[in-house]
Amino acid sequence: MEALGINYTLLAQIINFIVLLIFLRLVVYKPLVNLLEQRQQYIASNVSAAEEERRQAEALRQQYTAEMQKAREEAQAIIQNATKAGEEKAQQILDAAKAEAQRIKESALEEIAREKEKAVAELRNQVADLSVLVAGKIINQTITPEIQHNLIKEFIDEAGGLPC
Template identity: 85%
Template sequence: MEALGINHTLLAQIINFVILLIFLRLVVYKPIVNILEQRQQYIANNVAAAEEERKQAEALRQQYLAEMQKAREEAQAIIQQATKAGEEKAQEIVEAARAEAQRIKESALEEIAREKEKAVAELRDQVASLSILVAQKIINQTITPEIQHSLVQEFIKETGDLPC
């Protein structure tokens, strides 16, 4: 083989190299490829899990936003309800105050009418008594209680027809 110009050492090195490649392919390459595939699968699983968690987080975020919107709407409804109830209560209070004022006014008018009637009756009695005293002095006679009473009743009849 030296005639061909091939060196035995070179040939041995090539054979050793091929044997080394076969050995590496059988012994080392498959475990390394398996480790790389496992690593790639692990990374793919982590990415998928992270994507799933991101989707769940987004779903929770949307749920939270929906609940917040619902809470705002409920709060707004409660505020409107309270405002309406307050307005109704205020209207009831105003109506009650008006009714009470009307009742007080009517009561006062009735009291005034009673006092007026009482004052007119007292005035009639006093006028009748004074008239009798004047008449007694003028006539200079003694008036018995029966005569006085009849004169008072007659006077009250006459003055009752007069407008006051």
């Protein structure tokens, strides 16, 4: 066959190469392709799992942010309520103190008026007694209780009209 220009070694190598390709395709290529596909699926599942975890983490972050904002608002409301309650309590204390001061002032004014009336009555009595003594010395006579009573009454009537 050398006359035909066919080299048997080359032909044998081509056949061996084709058999090797078929063998590799059946034995190595399909498992290798399956292994590569499995690896690709594993990577894709890891990427999708990571993406899902990222989404969940973002949702949790937003939820925590919302809860923190809500807690801040509630804290602010509590502070405002406490401030308002404190101001109201302070106003109540001030009102009570003013009312007590007014009551004490009125009580003191009433006491002053009573003491003034008492002092005026005592002064009238003293003036009446002195007047009787002076009148008795001037007249140099004994005054009976009835005359004394009438004189005191007249004096008090006259002194009552005078401004004090």
